[in-house]
Amino acid sequence: MADILFLGTGGGRLNLVRQLRGTGGFLIRSPLLNIHVDPGPGALLRLHSAGADPSSLDVIICTHMHIDHVSDAGVLIEAMTGYTFKKRGLLIAPKSVLDGDRFGDKSISTYHQHLPAECAHFGPSDSREFEVVNGHGKKCKFKLTGVMVKHDAEGGFGFVLEMDGVKIGYTSDTEYLPAIHNAAFSSPPRSTPSPAISSPSAGLDVLIANNLKSAADGIPDHLHSGHLIQLLKFAKPKACLLSHMGMGLINSGPELEAARIESESGILTRAGRDGFTWSVSGREWVKSGKSAGGKSNGESAKKPAGGQKRLGE
Numbered sequence: 353m354a355d356i357l358f359l360g361t362g363g364g365r366l367n368l369v370r371q372l373r374g375t376g377g378f379l380i381r382s383p384l385l386n387i388h389v390d391p392g393p394g395a396l397l398r399l400h401s402a403g404a405d406p407s408s409l410d411v412i413i414c415t416h417m418h419i420d421h422v423s424d425a426g427v428l429i430e431a432m433t434g435y436t437f438k439k440r441g442l443l444i445a446p447k448s449v450l451d452g453d454r455f456g457d458k459s460i461s462t463y464h465q466h467l468p469a470e471c472a473h474f475g476p477s478d479s480r481e482f483e484v485v486n487g488h489g490k491k492c493k494f495k496l497t498g499v500m501v502k503h504d505a506e507g508g509f510g511f512v513l514e515m516d517g518v519k520i521g522y523t524s525d526t527e528y529l530p531a532i533h534n535a536a537f538s539s540p541p542r543s544t545p546s547p548a549i550s551s552p553s554a555g556l557d558v559l560i561a562n563n564l565k566s567a568a569d570g571i572p573d574h575l576h577s578g579h580l581i582q583l584l585k586f587a588k589p590k591a592c593l594l595s596h597m598g599m600g601l602i603n604s605g606p607e608l609e610a611a612r613i614e615s616e617s618g619i620l621t622r623a624g625r626d627g628f629t630w631s632v633s634g635r636e637w638v639k640s641g642k643s644a645g646g647k648s649n650g651e652s653a654k655k656p657a658g659g660q661k662r663l664g665e
């Protein structure tokens with residue numbers, strides 16, 4: 353059973369510096385693989401404070417070159433590779449992150465790129481089945497299908513990830529591209545970039561949406577709630593989780609915004625919360641604790657965090 357641990361649900365430059373909400377991305381955990389997505393500032397510390405073991409990572413995905421999606425990748429690679437002594441794990445990122453952007457800037461050093469067993473270039477039009485040897489020596493597979501974004505970052509991508517019978521969508525940072533996003537995240541998929549290796553299957557179990565703001569503000573390249581509602585009405589994932597929320601949305605109340613989106617879209621929607629874990633099949637928040645890659649905290653998985661209410665219920 354897969355779950356998703358949020359290491360940071362904040363977005364935007366003000367929040368990035370002030371850290372009202374974290375910027376460490378999220379960790380997809382299955383019994384076989386631990387996949388860290390978009391490890392921005394604080395990812396390593398947030399893993400520790402959530403009780404997850406950074407050395408249990410098997411895969412690191414950086415969807416684009418912006419600092420809030422990649423800054424902690426190097427140190428997490430050192431954790432994933434056993435303090436740099438084991439050549440293991442998989443790093444997936446766009447060409448701009450690995451080889452350099454138009455200015456020649458690499459987001460992850462050549463040294464760190466050589467540490468994992470594989471370093472894979474990936475882009476929005478790619479679809480590939482990856483095989484990874486996990487920390488217990490077992491070969492594990494997952495499929496990643498890139499999704500186009502409109503965002504000021506060369507080669508950035510969203511994705512649909514299929515693993516262990518679950519299907520997780522991630523918009524990454526993007527403006528809404530109706531034709532592309534409706535098709536890529538729809539249920540069942542209306543089209544796929546590479547039909548040869550894509551098979552028809554059920555729709556998304558969850559869509560993680562980087563919903564920066566509640567309404568359009570004239571600033572391009574990011575998703576807002578109005579467009580997200582349109583996407584959800586069409587794509588019909590089983591659940592939607594808001595992340596990468598900007599200061600305005602954080603201050604106005606993410607849970608209220610999630611309730612509005614759910615009411616208008618008809619799709620179960622929750623606001624992401626730092627340090628909390630979403631059960632993909634259970635469709636509810638559970639206590640962060642023992643899971644693949646987690647350290648047991650000795651509490652029941654569904655027991656609310658001390659003094660905190662379960663969210664969204």
Ligand SMILES: [Zn+2]
Pocket residue numbers: 416418503505525
């Ligand atoms: Zn970005």
